[in-house]
């Protein structure tokens with residue numbers, strides 16, 4: 449269970465986030481949508497203790513993220529390429545994480561095996577450094593890394609952005625399978641209304657930092673979102 453209370457972020461006079469309450473249940477696939485600048489990334493960054501809130505708290509499975517480190521043991525995230533080690537090849541990067549997570553080589557193979565379709569022969573066994581990968585391939589490496597070590601909670605910021613259509617479909621299948629097999633709680637921000645409504649059980653719409661809709665009925669999600677975004 450993730451619980452957000454009275455969360456505010458202010459830059460000078462501008463309040464960019466103002467969320468009174470937000471509770472996300474275990475194994476929920478939570479989608480976050482909103483126009484540019486609505487505050488999606490800021491919310492995720494605060495939830496991952498990457499940005500300090502002006503006020504309020506975020507608790508993941510009983511741990512307040514800016515007060516203890518326990519939540520990091522069961523949380524995975526990929527927000528952007530700054531989270532990667534650009535001077536490594538993807539193989540070197542996965543090996544580094546394998547050692548950090550205390551995984552065996554066999555466990556790493558099983559994990560990366562789930563990504564073989566998505567990787568499309570462009571990620572593993574290559575001499576290319578992460579810094580030289582295309583934006584889509586960077587994203588694939590980041591997502592595979594975020595899911596290492598069987599995290600209970602996974603944050604993905606715009607996971608479909610920069611992926612080609614085949615990769616978007618493969619990623620969607622992968623997330624749905626992971627959700628089914630491991631009951632992982634996913635928090636996914638996206639501008640792609642089709643993908644996010646397809647995979648998420650619930651969608652929260654942010655506008656100027658505030659939650660203005662909390663959609664939990666699968667059938668009605670798309671029409672409500674279309675109505676909002678077509679204005």
Ligand SMILES: Nc1ncnc2c1ncn2[C@@H]1O[C@H](COP(=O)(O)OP(=O)(O)OP(=O)(O)O)[C@@H](O)[C@H]1O
Nearest residue numbers: 459464482483484485486487488489490491639654
């Ligand atoms: N370090 C900062 N200093 C000042 N303003 C900031 C800072 N970081 C973010 N903001 C502002 O906070 C607001 C929310 O930005 P955020 O990146 O969270 O939005 P977003 O919903 O993720 O947008 P997008 O869809 O464009 O990625 C924006 O107005 C942005 O300019």
